[in-house]
Amino acid sequence: MAATITWQITELKYYPSKDGKSNLVYQARWCCKGEEEKDGETYRALSFDNITVFYNESSSFTAFEDLTEDQVLGWIWKSDADDESDIGKVNKTETEAYVQAAVDKKITPISKTGLPSSW
Secondary structure, rough: OOEEEEEEEEEEEEEEEEEEEEEEEEEEEEEEEEEEEEEEEEEEEEEEEEEEEEOOOOOOOOHHHHHHHHHHHHHEEEEOOOHHOOOOOOOOOHHHHHHHHHHHHOOOOOEEEOOOOOO
């Protein structure tokens, strides 16, 4: 079984006015969560960070109030092509694999901590 992976933008930082634009986003805080149930227990793991968002004047501009979470996620993920504009962006596949591995380690730990029950 595999964890259910969800992505979320948890915060946007923006300039109220910059380069003739209103509410221009310059940073996004993201979170990738994994959750899996096994034997009646739920196991969770996550990865999160901030990423700088660069506005490209040749790109279309979406007003802050009209932004969608999917649109902003598209800004932060690396593309499939090896592109210079992807420097600093999040590798979606690697991040999801990291979160899945963290969930797997919780389900089947490689070490444990404790004391004998007779103590």
